[in-house]
Amino acid sequence: MSITVSNLTKKYGPQKAVDDISFKVKTGEILGFLGPNGAGKSTTMKIITCFISPTEGGVSLNGYNIHNNPRAVRSRIGYLPENTPLYTDMTIVDYLKLSARLQEMPQYRIMPRIREMIDVCGLGPEKHKFIGELSKGYRQRVGLAQALIHDPEVLILDEPTTGLDPNQIAEIRSLIKEIGKEKTVMLSSHILKEVEATCDRILIINKGKLVADGSTQELRQRAKGANQLLVQIRGANGEVGEGLLKLSSVAAVNKAEDGENMWLIDTKPDLDSREEVFRLCVENDWILTQMTPKESSLEDIFRELTEE
Known part of the structure; x- marks a missing residue:
């Protein structure tokens, strides 16, 4: 089931x-939704899940509109908010029973589905415990189980790995990727490496506006660092810097901090400076020991697009 967000605006005063x-999430896609604090991520997710209403614009799930069919939209979405509202004085099984009833599941389906969710979310060793006795990681698993209990076609996850240790993060990431094979998943996170490892596509929002949309590789190609070359050349530093700067394909040259005799070259758009750099070294009898395209990390791209 696809999600279509159209000209969405939310005003507070x-x-x-x-x-x-505006954006669209395709069926079976895992979308990473990134942005600094206060950028509008959680607000957008709350609108998609019909938790709050937009000021303008709309959202639809395969034709079901949040304005005209909010009940149909809610029934097709599983939602894990940033601060999972769990009843700590209930056992896992009792809480999932309550979640299933709130989703109006038929009585005959509830217990088989609970057993399935306990298995899928790895809750078996703790299933008879009270939620208040669980670790943060297991509480997140319970939150995922309640979001999945009614077998929704769309899963919305707001900071699903907040407060988890590296092992727990890896487990939740693996679970999300498995779920994403069958469902449309939209998740937000501040852990950029996890987004890069988990998501098929990334949206970046800043001050309420979308500033980037694409796969990690596509975002790298659009970033400032996508056209940089890291070289190590043994020669007189002054001569090397001046020589590189005179090349027709080179826009800028700076000393790099990666090691001795290292230079960072900014290549002009749509050009490749590698052949010119190689020829320059041959002509001047300089020793070229490294020539590597420098890729921007997702963190570099995020900072570039969201810095003041």
């Missing part, structure tokens, strides 16, 4: 938390 954004 004069402030626009979300400012005229």
Whole structure:
């Protein structure tokens, strides 16, 4: 089931938390939704799940609109908010029974589905415990189980790995990727490496506006660092720097901090400076020991797009 967000705006007084954004999430896609604190991520997710209403614009799930069919939209979405609202004085099984009833599941389906969710979310060793006795990682698993209990076609996860240790993060990531094979998943996170490892596509929002949309590789190609070359050349530093800067394909040259005799070359758009650099070294009898394209990390791209 696809998600279509059209010209979505949410105002709180004069402030626009979300400012005229549009995007689509395809069936079976895992979408990473990134942005700094206060960028509008959680607000957008709450609108998609019919938790709050937009000021303008709309959202639809395969034709079911949040304005005209909110009940149908809710029934097709599993939602894990950033602060999972769990009843700590209930056992896992009792809490999942309550979640299933709230989703109006037929009585005959509830217990088989609970057993399935306990297995899928790895809750078996703790299933008879009270939620208040569980670790943070197991509480997140319970939150995922309640989001999945009614077998929704769309899963919305707001910071699903907050507060987890590296082992727990890896387990949740693996679970999300497995779920994403059958469902449409949209998740937000501040752990950029996890987003890069988990998601098929990334949206970046800043001050309520979408500033990037694409796979990690596509975002790298658009970033400033996508056209940089890291070289190590043994020669007189002054001569090397001046020589590199005179090349027709080179826009800028800076000393790099990666090691001795290292230079960072900014290549002009749509050009490749590697052949010119090689020829320059041959002509001047310089020793070229490294020539590597420098890729921007997702963190570099995020900072570039969201810095003041």
